[in-house]
Amino acid sequence: MSLPVSAWADKICRGACCGCEWEGPIRTRREHAVLDALDHTCPGWRADPAVPAAPSDDKRPARARWVAKATACIGDRPDGWPVRTLRTGNGYAAVARRSPWGDFDVDDRTLR
Ligand SMILES: [Zn+2]
Numbered sequence: 001m002s003l004p005v006s007a008w009a010d011k012i013c014r015g016a017c018c019g020c021e022w023e024g025p026i027r028t029r030r031e032h033a034v035l036d037a038l039d040h041t042c043p044g045w046r047a048d049p050a051v052p053a054a055p056s057d058d059k060r061p062a063r064a065r066w067v068a069k070a071t072a073c074i075g076d077r078p079d080g081w082p083v084r085t086l087r088t089g090n091g092y093a094a095v096a097r098r099s100p101w102g103d104f105d106v107d108d109r110t111l112r
Contacts, residue, residue, distance in 0.1 A: 017041055031110045034094040038082050038104060048074050050084040050108040054098055067100040077101050084108045 015024035015037025024036035038045055051070040055062035070083060083099035087107045098105035 015040065031092065031094050031106075034104055034106065035110065038106070042081055042103070045082050046084070046111060048077075048084060050086045053085045053087040054095075054105060070100050074100075082106055084111065 011028060013027050013030045013033035015027075015033045015035075016022065017037065017040055019041070022040050024033055024040070027033040027036065051073050052066075054066050071077075074083070077100075079101055080103045081099060081101035082103040083101070083105050085105050085107060087109070092107040092109055094107070094110065095105040097103070
């Protein structure tokens with residue numbers, strides 16, 4: 001089966017790097033493109049322990065407590081580092097800028 005280019009364009013993703021010319025392989029799932037990009041920009045990030053999910057309300061005191069627990073568990077990481085979270089339920093999307101260091105919050109189930 002073939003689709004018009006515009007239909008394909010809505011269904012494919014690629015990771016890319018802001019610091020060099022690297023582009024990841026074409027993927028049909030956004031989360032896989034995110035993983036490709038994180039593997040390029042943050043080698044070793046998959047070895048970090050997964051931490052409990054970020055609070056759903058994400059209000060300042062709850063987020064500050066979560067960040068403190070996550071960083072105590074994982075340790076110091078550079079700005080732009082991702083986090084693996086242990087979520088439940090149906091949502092598994094990688095969430096940009098939600099890690100304690102400003103990069104993606106990746107549902108640990110995505111890595112299995
Ligand atoms: Zn790069």
